[in-house]
Amino acid sequence: MKPTVALVGRPNVGKSTLFNRLTRSRDALVADQPGLTRDRHYGHGRVGAKPYLVVDTGGFEPIVDEGILFEMAKQTLQAVDEADVVVFLVDGRTGVTPQDKVIANRLRQSGRPVHLVVNKAEGLQSAMAGAEFHELALGEPVAISAAHGDGVRELMEIVLEGFPDKTEEESLRHPKFAVIGRPNVGKSTLVNAILGEDRVIAFDHPGTTRDSIYIDFEREGHTYTIIDTAGVRRRGKVNEAIEKFSVIKTMKAIEDANVAVLVLDAQLDISEQDATIAGFALEAGRALVVAVNKWDNLESEQKETVKREIARKLAFLDFAKFHFISAKEGRGIADLFKSIDEAYRAAMAKLATPKLTRVLKVAVERQAPPRSGAIRPKMRYAHQGGMNPPIIVVHGNALDAVPDSYTRYLEHTFRKVFKLQGTPLRVQYKTGDNPFDTEKDSRGGKSGKK
Known part of the structure; x- marks a missing residue:
């Protein structure tokens, strides 16, 4: 952590x-x-x-x-x-x-x-x-x-002298997932539903959980750690200092997890605070699954309204799977857990350099990066630079000029080809030679920059 x-x-x-x-x-x-x-x-x-x-x-x-x-x-x-x-x-x-x-x-x-x-x-x-x-x-x-x-x-x-370096081995021991969201959306109830027993106190009072609780458990022969976090309240609604800093514990739990399960309350409007909490997980690069709780109490028309609101306000979570559940009744939990497993596998996926490079070349042939003035960025090869989230490093020339829209195009392409559902994916660039210089081609000659 x-x-x-x-x-x-x-x-x-x-x-x-x-x-x-x-x-x-x-x-x-x-x-x-x-x-x-x-x-x-x-x-x-x-x-x-x-x-x-x-x-x-x-x-x-x-x-x-x-x-x-x-x-x-x-x-x-x-x-x-x-x-x-x-x-x-x-x-x-x-x-x-x-x-x-x-x-x-x-x-x-x-x-x-x-x-x-x-x-x-x-x-x-x-x-x-x-x-x-x-x-x-x-x-x-x-x-x-x-x-x-x-x-x-x-x-x-x-x-930081006394603290260890972060190592990939620490996050590879077994899956950890943090249950995050505003207070009183049903996080602890969902934890109990997943565990199949009342391991976490849950009742209808906002802010019951003030500390993050780590619980190890087994499911179908595999070990997991579930983290029940304190709810993050809107700033204007917080009176006690101990609750003001619950956000620190939530952030630490997200950092320590492989997957974040964002719990929303279907009976409440999708708020700026929901988007902010999701943003914590996204900034940390964590895989994400969204559980829309208390779904069973809504009429058909209300359900359609909620889905439209989610699509509009949480559009930046297009990589995540959404599940409409009832934690109290235990409905939808099995499918939710399948998505947690899928998101974990995607976050920890190992991507081979030859295949990454082939996918990159096909993407560039289909749609070349736009010119920046007289220069067009040139992409040569790609390799994996990290996991949780998957990081793909693209090497080439003049890559500082690649616009964000093209980066999103590459991210979408890599996610689709490698089936990385549930995890954010980051594309980073590493520029080689000066693009104004001539450079040797693969036959040892020189080719001018197009």
């Missing part, structure tokens, strides 16, 4: 800037104004072979006891409790403040590994930038500049 790194510190020390640097995104709002981040942001990062989840928390004001700052402090403490390691950010320009001392004391009590990081250290010698922060007694300070990227990679190598 990916380690979770929580970024903690008082307001305006640069946590969101560091978050954006680590995730290579602009997902967190950044401005020179304290307290801009009032809720958590979460994203994916990687240093070498070590992937991780990173959580950007709101500014930590541990001495307040009411209002929005108090709520932010509760969220931060919950993030620390759920994280594997904490990065405590301080401001190298401002120096040690009374708030920093209080936060340091709280973090020592948490029992989590803490790395003290001195931000805004550009132009300063590392030893000088961190000198006065030794009084916080949290080990050797690490000086960085989140805005400029100075020292950030070295910092994360230190932070």
Whole structure:
């Protein structure tokens, strides 16, 4: 499972800037104004072979006891409790403040590994930038500049030093699938229906499951792990900090699974939150099966309306199979499980290089990639670059110019030929020689670029 790194510190020390640097995104709002981040942001990062989840928390004001700052402090403490390691950010320009001392004391009590990081250290010698922060007694300070990227990679190598590299063997032991979705859509009821017994508490109250529960079981002689996750509520409906951070556990469960089973409530509108949760799984590259629950209570006309809504709002899940079930009555569970098996096999499929290259050449002959100015991208061969999800690496020239629409065409072609139902598939490009240079053909001569 990916380690979770929580970024903690008082307001305006640069946590969101560091978050954006680590995730290579602009997902967190950044401005020179304290307290801009009032809720958590979460994203994916990687240093070498070590992937991780990173959580950007709101500014930590541990001495307040009411209002929005108090709520932010509760969220931060919950993030620390759920994280594997904490990065405590301080401001190298401002120096040690009374708030920093209080936060340091709280973090020592948490029992989590803490790395003290001195931000805004550009132009300063590392030893000088961190000198006065030794009084916080949290080990050797690490000086960085989140805005400029100075020292950030070295910092994360230190932070992740004790965590193992991700290996394919870990995910090949046996299938793991996570049951995900909004609260009160019937996730725990579905888990019980699959297991055939009441292994998970399930009753009609949103948010019953606050932690992810891993259950090993056997079905037809094969071993599986099912993960029942906490429901992810819409931000405006969440009051307790412990539920605000249930999304972290859901993301970790998705990362640890091979297949995600997205549960929808047929009696409720397909919401933005449903699409967001599906997006978590898609971003993680996980195979996906959709279970539309509570189907038995709908009239025929209502069923058609629900299907149209799903087709419109979840069109980006066209690779996944949809099942209309009743978890409470146990209807549709057998077919759902067949799709889980199928999605797992597709996610872990091994694709031979010669066949991949043949499929690529046929696809290009049928529809060549469009020109970019005077240059047409040239695709030479393909090989598999990874599993869960399947990654196909295409080699050639001028591939930086391939548009997204053509990439989707290749993804559709590979999925259809190799029967990869239920899993996202990613096509990556690796460009060789400069397309403006002449290049040797297979006979040793030279051929100009067409």
